[in-house]
Amino acid sequence: MTYRYTVTATPIGAAVAVFGEDDRILALGTAEDPLWVVEGVARELRRELAASHDDIAGLGAQLTEYFGGRLQRFDVEIDWRLSxxxxxxxxxxxxxxxxxxxxxxxxxxxxxxxxxxxxxxxxxxxxxxxxxxxxxxxxxxxxxxxxxxxxxxxxxxxxxxxxxxxxx
Structure with missing residues (x-):
């Protein structure tokens, strides 16, 4: 399985989202250093992650809406394997x-x-x-x-x- 990550700037730091091939989200973390999140998730999955510039599952747009006070619940499918x-x-x-x-x-x-x-x-x-x-x-x-x-x-x-x- 190929895992992809994307980074979106937010008011609380860079949001790093990791998705599987099925576009279900496995991880979303915020940090000043996005690579810290990427490396941690890659260790957990025991796989490398590929960078993506796509707005996978529309998450970047949803984060913008959330921090703008216009979104109350994220519409993403979650892959719970890391929990x-x-x-x-x-x-x-x-x-x-x-x-x-x-x-x-x-x-x-x-x-x-x-x-x-x-x-x-x-x-x-x-x-x-x-x-x-x-x-x-x-x-x-x-x-x-x-x-x-x-x-x-x-x-x-x-x-x-x-x-x-x-x-x-």
Whole structure:
């Protein structure tokens, strides 16, 4: 299988998306150095990734719409192979958090069928290869505080505020 990646500039850094031949997205990460994301995903897949300048699955246009406040849910098919087991279950539950809303790690654990696994939800959110299309920024601590977002709490706050949500 050939894996392709594309890079799109966003207000929170370069968004690097990785797609399989079927145009299903395997990874979407943001970083100041896009090659960091590419190399990490290539290691996970144990394959090299080919650069693409196409707007695969219209994701670049969707990112523009999202950051412009005009898109509430990404319309992409996800390939969950890099999020196996409970991590995948938790991230599927995260994907169901509505635009402008938040849920606690414990609430997501409950929705994913393991009510006592709030810490495992945190781990799934921290290490997910899929940000934005799986809105892990909408998952907060039970006390209402933000928690982490790849070490960038300011970005988590920015995304929640973009969506019209309130944060402490």
């Amino acid at each position: 196996p087991g409970f991590a995948g279950d938790a991230l599927r539950a995260v994907r169901d958090i509505s635009y402008g809303e938040t849920a606690s790690y414990g609430e997501i654990a409950d929705r994913a069928g393991r009510p006592r696994a709030a810490r495992a939800v945190g781990t799934a959110c921290r290490f997910t290869p899929l940000t934005l299309v799986v809105p892990v920024h909408r998952v907060i601590r039970s006390d209402g505080s933000l928690g982490e977002f790849g070490g960038r709490e300011d970005v988590k706050r920015q995304l929640i505020e973009l969506e019209g949500g309130s944060v402490r």
